[in-house]
Amino acid sequence: MNGPETDTIVIATQEARRSRPRSSTYSPQLLVGVALTGAVAAITLLSLFWTPWNPLTLDVENRLQPPSSEHWFGTDRLGRDLLTQVMVGGQNSLYVSIVATAIGIVLGTSLGLVAAGAGARWGAALTRISDIGIALPSILIALVLATAVGPGNLSVIIAISFWFVPVTARVVVGPARQVLALDFIEAAMTHGRGRIYILFRQVLPNIAPLVIVQTSMMFAAGILIEASLSFLGVGAQPPTASWGRLLNESQPLLQIAPYYTLLPGMFVVITVLGFNLLGDGLAVLLDPQQSRKGVV
Amino acid sequence: MIEINNLRISISDKALVAIDHLVVAPGERLGLVGESGSGKTLTVMSILGLLPEMMKVEGSISFAGRELLGMPEKELAKIRGRDIAMVFQDPSRSLNPTMKIGHQVGETLRLHTNMGRMEIRQRVLELMHSVRLQSPEKMVNRYPHELSGGQQQRVMIAMAIACGPKLLIADEPTTALDVTVQQGVLELLLQLSQDSDMSMVFVSHDLGVVQAISDRIAVMYRGEVIEIGPPAQIIDSPAADYTKALIAANPSIPNADVLVRLAGTRFNTDQGA
Numbered sequence: 001m002n003g004p005e006t007d008t009i010v011i012a013t014q015e016a017r018r019s020r021p022r023s024s025t026y027s028p029q030l031l032v033g034v035a036l037t038g039a040v041a042a043i044t045l046l047s048l049f050w051t052p053w054n055p056l057t058l059d060v061e062n063r064l065q066p067p068s069s070e071h072w073f074g075t076d077r078l079g080r081d082l083l084t085q086v087m088v089g090g091q092n093s094l095y096v097s098i099v100a101t102a103i104g105i106v107l108g109t110s111l112g113l114v115a116a117g118a119g120a121r122w123g124a125a126l127t128r129i130s131d132i133g134i135a136l137p138s139i140l141i142a143l144v145l146a147t148a149v150g151p152g153n154l155s156v157i158i159a160i161s162f163w164f165v166p167v168t169a170r171v172v173v174g175p176a177r178q179v180l181a182l183d184f185i186e187a188a189m190t191h192g193r194g195r196i197y198i199l200f201r202q203v204l205p206n207i208a209p210l211v212i213v214q215t216s217m218m219f220a221a222g223i224l225i226e227a228s229l230s231f232l233g234v235g236a237q238p239p240t241a242s243w244g245r246l247l248n249e250s251q252p253l254l255q256i257a258p259y260y261t262l263l264p265g266m267f268v269v270i271t272v273l274g275f276n277l278l279g280d281g282l283a284v285l286l287d288p289q290q291s292r293k294g295v296v
Numbered sequence: 297m298i299e300i301n302n303l304r305i306s307i308s309d310k311a312l313v314a315i316d317h318l319v320v321a322p323g324e325r326l327g328l329v330g331e332s333g334s335g336k337t338l339t340v341m342s343i344l345g346l347l348p349e350m351m352k353v354e355g356s357i358s359f360a361g362r363e364l365l366g367m368p369e370k371e372l373a374k375i376r377g378r379d380i381a382m383v384f385q386d387p388s389r390s391l392n393p394t395m396k397i398g399h400q401v402g403e404t405l406r407l408h409t410n411m412g413r414m415e416i417r418q419r420v421l422e423l424m425h426s427v428r429l430q431s432p433e434k435m436v437n438r439y440p441h442e443l444s445g446g447q448q449q450r451v452m453i454a455m456a457i458a459c460g461p462k463l464l465i466a467d468e469p470t471t472a473l474d475v476t477v478q479q480g481v482l483e484l485l486l487q488l489s490q491d492s493d494m495s496m497v498f499v500s501h502d503l504g505v506v507q508a509i510s511d512r513i514a515v516m517y518r519g520e521v522i523e524i525g526p527p528a529q530i531i532d533s534p535a536a537d538y539t540k541a542l543i544a545a546n547p548s549i550p551n552a553d554v555l556v557r558l559a560g561t562r563f564n565t566d567q568g569a
Contacts, residue, residue: 182389183384183386183389183390184389184390184391184392184393186346186384186390187382187384187390187391187452187455188392188403189344189346189376190344190346190376190377190381190382191376191377191381191403191404191407191455192372192373192374192375192376192377192378192404192407192408193373193377193403193407194373202392205392205394205395206392206393206394208394
């Protein structure tokens with residue numbers, strides 16, 4: 001074996017090790033989380049193009065059928081294929097949660113950053129206002145909105161975001177303030193950069209891992225709240241399928257058709273579990289203390 | 297280039313800095329020395345208008361004929377980074393860990409010039425070359441933590457000189473570096489200021505470092521400039537007791553025969569002010 005070649009190999013493996021995150025950071029939570037959320041997303045996307053049955057075709061004669069080769073998970077109280085209903089129901093649940101999470105993260109992060117940059121007094125004011133927002137349960141807000149605006153996705157999205165915005169702002173404001181105290185922020189100021197630029201272009205990338213994890217956690221919460229509100233009849237209205245509404249419909253029939261609840265319930269559980277695990281896994285993967293040095 | 301008159305920096309009526317008169321001529325390198333807490337950094341930060349809001353600043357700081365104190369924030373932002381640039385003490389903390397080196401070096405160019413993307417890229421490579429960073433083409437795509445301390449400080453210097461500033465403020469630029477790297481950074485700063493006729497304020501607590509680079513040295517003690525003059529005069533025939541003590545405390549300066557204990561001594565600031 002000659003010397004230079006061995007050296008090259010050693011350096012090459014060191015380079016490879018450095019450029020890729022260590023395998024230990026791919027935690028089981030992350031893998032399971034990605035698998036579960038990926039499966040739910042794939043099934044929901046599939047429903048946009050193909051479902052086993054037409055979701056709107058009624059077949060009252062064959063209602064409340066137990067699982068069979070024709071209807072893998074049975075039929076609902078109007079004879080519609082349950083698997084189809086759950087697949088299509090995912091569209092509404094995911095749509096509401098995506099929109100509410102997007103509003104919550106964008107507005108909440110902006111608010112948190114601006115409050116962090118505005119100084120201690122504004123930061124304290126934001127915290128107090130946030131407390132009010134957090135203290136009001138979104139279910140209550142949704143019920144109020146449903147009476148005022150009418151039930152439907154709009155009320156649900158507003159209600160969920162109303163809770164997400166202050167929660168995100170509070171999560172962001174502390175770490176943002178820590179980053180603002182670092183030297184490179186002062187350096188950016190000596191370059192002539194303004195406050196807003198510094199907040200969004202210098203501070204935000206440094207708290208990005210936090211925001212990403214927060215997004216995943218909120219998405220799970222969004223699914224749960226949407227299901228709860230649809231279950232209560234405030235969310236999706238017939239004929240729009242939704243996991244929460246399917247659960248609501250199946251509830252009085254629990255003794256006659258126990259399998260009816262199983263599928264929509266399982267989907268809610270899998271999605272919420274999936275996004276929570278994903279969030280946990282990302283928190284480990286993106287932990288700056290492990291993957292990078294020098295970040296808060 | 298820059299003229300400071302009757303500068304008073306105070307916090308809730310407690311005076312932190314009181315400088316009656318201090319001038320940096322065009323192309324001149326002024327060394328600002330003094331112990332920690334003597335007001336060196338406060339003085340240079342007041343030039344950039346970046347002191348914390350709770351500090352009260354009075355007097356006059358005029359830069360190229362324009363008064364900086366009380367200048368609107370928008371005007372100041374244009375001067376920062378373009379006409380007056382700054383290099384910080386600890387380069388590992390002064391670079392944004394989430395941004396690539398090339399992007400950070402181009403920062404002031406994007407902000408203060410209307411150069412195109414390719415022009416900036418080209419200029420960034422030139423700048424990195426001029427601060428003697430090895431293989432700039434590779435380095436532009438690296439993140440700060442992949443560089444050594446000396447390389448990081450060279451990147452900081454490249455950022456600072458990008459817009460061809462008339463005044464460069466270097467706040468303890470070598471303090472956080474290895475002794476072997478310090479020399480290289482000092483030589484670079486000296487050469488850059490000579491080549492471009494850029495004025496420089498070099499802040500340090502190390503007289504030996506300042507002596508090597510400055511045309512004049514100002515000694516600060518308890519917020520005041522107690523002595524100012526060419527390095528030879530300051531080192532060889534210091535007027536103030538405190539300066540003598542500083543010299544004595546520095547092992548790198550030969551002929552330091554005056555041994556005064558720094559700790560616990562209160563120096564007479566009347567002399568040579």
